[in-house]
Amino acid sequence: MEVRVSRVLRPSDDDALRAELRRLHPRTELPVLFGGCVDDRSLTITGYVGTRSNILRNLKIDAECGLGGRAIAEQRPGAVQDYANSSHITHDYDYEVGTEAIESLMAVPIVVRGVTRGAIYGGLRANLPIGDVIAETMMRSSYALAREFEIRDEVDRRVAMLDTAAVEHGSNRDAQISEGLTESVLALGEIAANLEDMALSAQVLAVEAKLRALASPNPSANTPVANTVVLSPREREVMGYVALGLRNAEIAERLSLSVETIKTYMRNLMGKLDVRSRHEAVVEARRQGLIL
Template sequence: MNRVLRPSDDDALRAALRRLQPQTELPVLFGGGVSGNSLTITSYVGTHSTLLRNLEINAACGLGGRAIAEQRTAVVQDYANSSQITHDYDYEVGTERIESLMAVPVVVRGETRGALYGGLRANLPIGDVVADKMMRASYSLAREIEIRDEVDRRVAMIDTAAVEQVSSREAKISETLTESFLALGEIAAGLQDENLSAQVHAVEAKLRALTAPAEIVSAIVLSPRETDVMRYVALGLRNAEIAERLSLSVETVKTYMRNLMAKLDVRSRHEAVVEARRHGLIL
């Protein structure tokens, strides 16, 4: 089933940053999504250079890496001289003249899915009020991503159910067609009128062609009679019922079944049906 594609989570992150700027009055905001052990900066508000754009932040490095790994807000003042971070990204942060920086992880069901950054271009503390707004934005974004995940999960369930329903319906149609052409073969065999018998056989052949298995290269070859016996087995008929349908003795049907099981290298009727279908011998 064709579904509308899920909007990019980066769009939701950019919207969160745009809402944050007037709320916090932070001069620079940026963020991105997490994939594996790294975060890629994809959204920016108030940046002066392009150095932060698409920058990959390793979870083991920098302030953002610490926030991702520990799944909690990380803050540093006097960024360039801080002993709390690895300084892998000093050049990029320094080019933006950021002196105080906060990184807030976006955690969805125990998994870090992104991070929001807020920076001051002054060696001043980022106050509790601003920090609280940053964390609220993170929680809101996490909730939105969680809802999108749940929608995707439910759509996948619907699509899977639809496919299973179609497969079930197709299997039922195929089974009905098989029953029909086998029954027509029995009817044709009992008709005295040769012309009428030929017409019934022609219809039987058309139905048989509709259920012909896909072209699969198999070393196993069944005779026409073995194929008919196997088809009846697949329909759930017992040996006595198959014997009656094909005007054979029960012992003859048992012989066919022994030969079929030997050819298919199986020990049960169910396994025989599975193997026959796997080799494209029946549907």
């Protein structure tokens, strides 16, 4: 069996940025907002709210050039009042900024795992400082986008494992492949639960289902074991993390539960599986096909 997952699973990051700019606009009351994603140290502006012309459309901002370029290179927010006369930035984009009558400007980078992936800008058409409240609101939007991009990256990484898993299906997978599949199924479930985009969440869950089916024992290989134990979705999650070798405290952190709750789940699981140790629980759960 060959499983192929279309790379259209990942929506456009530019769309996510544009949506965040629309949400940000009423929260800051800034007259103009814009931004874009970084590709090879160059940012292309693709999102706009409140602009009066097309002058910023698809404008490329080079790293270290202008306020945004400096934010990209330094990976920290920056703001200037009286943009045209500021001595703290280069003035490569004075014409574009001036055409939009922007006098004060703030740029906030979107940083994911140490890499600048984009930036959002907020501007005032007046020679006034951009206050701390507005700055904090823009930074929260930057963090939200960084988290969204990180989740999408993780989905892409997990989906890429399907090709490897497809080759291994029907053969004797080694422990590393089995562990990777288990981790992927659990992670995809967590990712889907954290996504605000319901369509993307549904697609992630569909990938999870394909991966779970792919990792199931080959029905033609051996006589299947009768499934006499039924686990709840949460018990299956806990058991999956136990199979990965996580301690109770680590499982609790992953699932946002208390350690005592995890201990209760473990007592119930050992009772259901009729075992006395975590290792025996993993072996029995795998034997019955309850986990990967």
